[in-house]
Amino acid sequence: MKLTRYLVPTLKENPSDAVVVSHRLMIRAGLIRKETAGMYAYLPLGLRALQKITAIIREEMERAGALEFLMPELTGAELWKESGRWDTMGKEMFRITDRNGMAYALAPTHEEAFTAMVRSLISSYRDLPLNVYQINTKFRDEIRPRFGVMRSKEFIMKDAYSFDLDEAGLETSYQAMRQAYRRIFQRAGIDTIPVEADTGAMGGSASEEFMVASEVGEEVLLICPQCGYRANQERAAHARKASAGGGETPAACAEVSTPDVKTIDDLVAFFGCTADRFLKSLVYLADGKPVMAVLTGDRDVNEVKLRNLLGAVELELAPDSVVEEVTKAPVGFAGPVNALAVRTVFDIAVRGVVNGITGANKKDVHFNGVNPGRDFTIKEEGDIVLAVAGDACPACGTPLGEKKGIEVGHIFKLGYKYTKSMNVSVLDEKGAAITPIMGCYGIGVNRTMAAIIEQHHDDKGIIWPVSVAPFAVHLVGLGKSDDELARVEEIYALLCAAGIEVLYDDRHATPGFKFADADLIGMPIRVTVGKGYFSGGEIEVKRRAGGDTVKVGRDGLMSAVRAIIDEERARLNAS
């Protein structure tokens, strides 16, 4: 491809609205342009990179035995009502109505669509296992799109769904996809950290996310340096230490006047004891209904865990007015003693507290000497606290470390959630109906591209791994006379004839200008044909990553280029 016939609108300056490197470089290198908030257009060069990524995904999906489909983006409301998600997907789902009043969703995901499709296509155990996928656009009405292509309202996802006869089959499918994901990310040149994840609104059991460690990541990962335990903070557990007051003799429960002492910090100062002795009681609205969560004062609530425990769809901290109504007291004096008329859940650490302190549901009053079981009853309990760095690893007890990550892939075992709610069944050998079990596997394609750039760049620009580079070779022609231009043209023809993807900078510009652009857009190999060639027959072959340079004659060019490509590919395919 000749640059004079192509369109690569590079920018010298950083766009004012881009904050993260990948976003800045994608715009500066002419890969994408913003259409409007949360919506990006891919320019020819960016699209090429995107297509390289999807090509890898297709190859690995095929290797894993998945079959490619293309599903509609407009999905009928009926479909969503069948699974029950028309009501539970919430505001994230774009909904539209046609001229006849028919309701649709712009697909935010395709579990329903694929489940219904597969239901109509299979009828026998012989049809299973089955793994179907597509690479298609997803629409989500994100509250706050940000970081360019990293979180946008419209994005490309590879989503796959497996259908198996039983759990053993699902395990096989799941492991096959897990393997495929590892290969995909490795081939794309990114290091991912698989972590345990929450299964969230999708339901199901086992779940892993593929994270790319990055300062701009939106997810917090907790990682054990000792045993390798890794989990999304939303999901992470931690080994509990002994509860406060252990070994003490339970004292009598007594009211203490605590004027204006409301926060845990105030209480610590007032009572002169550690934060874990307090039973912090928070009022939430779970699907609009008030509930109380009780945990020790040294901890924060993990709202994902709490929501899962409650079985709620929407969970938010209740406004002060609700707290006052529920506790009959100002905010800051809530507590589980004298049980309130709302559902109350306890963190598992509460049970062990001896002689705790908690709000009395009365203005300016706390209870001292509170003991679970005697002064209040624990009916519902679970792990509802947020694990943080420094907590003990649930597996081995070593203090957990923390990293930020970008989620590029997510796999999980869905179980029977959709096959049951949507009545999918096949006949087994004996003619009895059985319900298949599902798995679900997603990769954010655009986000993967951004993650690649986050991991592969320097202060001059992008450094594409060969596997996803829009072009393998960036040919810089520095000829001036007609004769020289013809000689560069000949090299270009040579590379093209050898089947190498080459971007030829045939513009009339100074060498420095061309080199700067070459560095910015970051093709893996730069071939320079300039004075060295016109006078001495030497062509410069430079690797973008690392910058090592070799000089070769015209006859040695192809093998030099091939050697680099082979070596880089081998590195990406290793291990």
Place this chain on the structure above:
RNA sequence: CGGGAUGUGGCGCAGCCAGGUAGCGCGCUUCGUUCGGGACGAAGAAGCCGGGAGUUCGAAUCUCCCCAUCCCGACCA
């Protein structure tokens, strides 16, 4: 939805406080000289100053309303 910031040629910005002919850098066009690390000179093209209303003889500038974008938070497969 709360908090903060910003909207001025394609891009990056100044001008606004103290109202009076809309400016700079990059990019773009033409010509010439250069040309292996973002060259130089000359001559050009290009802007309802985010939108609306108001104050004023006069508004990019002051006032009010609205819109958009970005960041933080809440939220989120």
